[in-house]
Amino acid sequence: xxxxxxxxxxxxxxxxxxxxxxxxxxxxxxxxxxxxxxxxxxxxxxxxxxxxxxxxxxxxxxxxxxxxxxxxxxxxxxxxxxxxxxxxxxxxxxxxxxxxxxxxxxxxxxxxxxxxxxxxxxxxxxxxxxxxxxxxxxxxxxxxxxxxxxxxxxxxxxxxxxxxxxxxxxxxxxxxxxxxxxxxxxxxxxxxxxxxxxxxxxxxxxxxxxxxxxxxxxxxxxxxxxxxxxxxxxxxxxxxxxxxxxxxxxxxxxxxxxxxxxxxxxxxxxxxxxxxxxxxxxxxxx
Numbered sequence: 001x002x003x004x005x006x007x008x009x010x011x012x013x014x015x016x017x018x019x020x021x022x023x024x025x026x027x028x029x030x031x032x033x034x035x036x037x038x039x040x041x042x043x044x045x046x047x048x049x050x051x052x053x054x055x056x057x058x059x060x061x062x063x064x065x066x067x068x069x070x071x072x073x074x075x076x077x078x079x080x081x082x083x084x085x086x087x088x089x090x091x092x093x094x095x096x097x098x099x100x101x102x103x104x105x106x107x108x109x110x111x112x113x114x115x116x117x118x119x120x121x122x123x124x125x126x127x128x129x130x131x132x133x134x135x136x137x138x139x140x141x142x143x144x145x146x147x148x149x150x151x152x153x154x155x156x157x158x159x160x161x162x163x164x165x166x167x168x169x170x171x172x173x174x175x176x177x178x179x180x181x182x183x184x185x186x187x188x189x190x191x192x193x194x195x196x197x198x199x200x201x202x203x204x205x206x207x208x209x210x211x212x213x214x215x216x217x218x219x220x221x222x223x224x225x226x227x228x229x230x231x232x233x234x235x236x237x238x239x240x241x242x243x244x245x246x247x248x249x250x251x252x253x254x255x256x257x258x259x260x261x262x263x264x265x266x267x268x269x270x271x272x273x274x275x276x277x278x279x280x281x282x283x284x285x286x
Contacts, residue, residue, distance in 0.1 A: 049122035073121035085224030108277030189238020209248035
């Protein structure tokens with residue numbers, strides 16, 4: 001490992017090509033840095049696991065929680081009816097529910113969370129939830145979405161000049177299609193949130209997030225309280241790559257809603273397989 005440059009070297013040399021130590025490098029190599037799952041848990045901390053839709057598109061007609069509630073260590077099941085604030089996430093489009101309500105829109109959509117004394121108890125119980133979903137036709141390809149005019153947002157067109165006339169005058173033209181598959185964000189530290197109820201309806205949220213301000217806003221919105229009543233802390237992330245800029249907010253909201261109902265600290269750490277199912281991706285293009 002090269003030595004960190006002196007101040008004199010930095011003053012006379014260009015920045016490019018100079019190896020500079022990351023501020024946490026030595027501690028990371030020694031295993032001395034703390035990520036959220038390394039933090040000591042407060043007494044009474046409970047753990048949550050998501051209930052996932054197994055249908056790509058359908059009407060959500062019922063959720064049977066009886067088998068899950070009968071399992072060892074299970075404390076409660078949290079659904080959309082338990083949200084004290086706005087049931088829609090405070091996202092820019094405002095069209096995504098915190099938990100699925102009347103319908104599901106993709107395999108892996110979160111319908112609620114199971115709260116238990118341990119992580120594995122919560123995950124096992126979540127798989128015992130019985131969902132009554134009436135399947136509806138699903139759009140699974142970009143081409144099909146375009147044909148059905150099923151857009152996430154209204155189309156945007158950028159035009160300058162007469163493109164059609166310019167192509168007709170061109171000596172050479174090319175035509176064809178380009179397809180790019182989606183990508184998953186493979187961060188080393190998975191999605192995680194740890195929410196602690198504080199005094200006077202205030203909340204501390206430990207979140208592995210690239211956007212602490214958004215997490216604060218989303219949690220406050222879902223709990224129906226002012227932003228200043230929510231404090232978000234992120235000392236470091238074990239990778240994000242864009243996958244924790246918005247997706248981290250979902251976990252924080254789910255954990256906060258659960259903590260609000262049961263009145264205890266809640267940690268929610270997604271299993272890697274569930275992480276792939278639940279979180280958004282870099283979308284495919286055509």
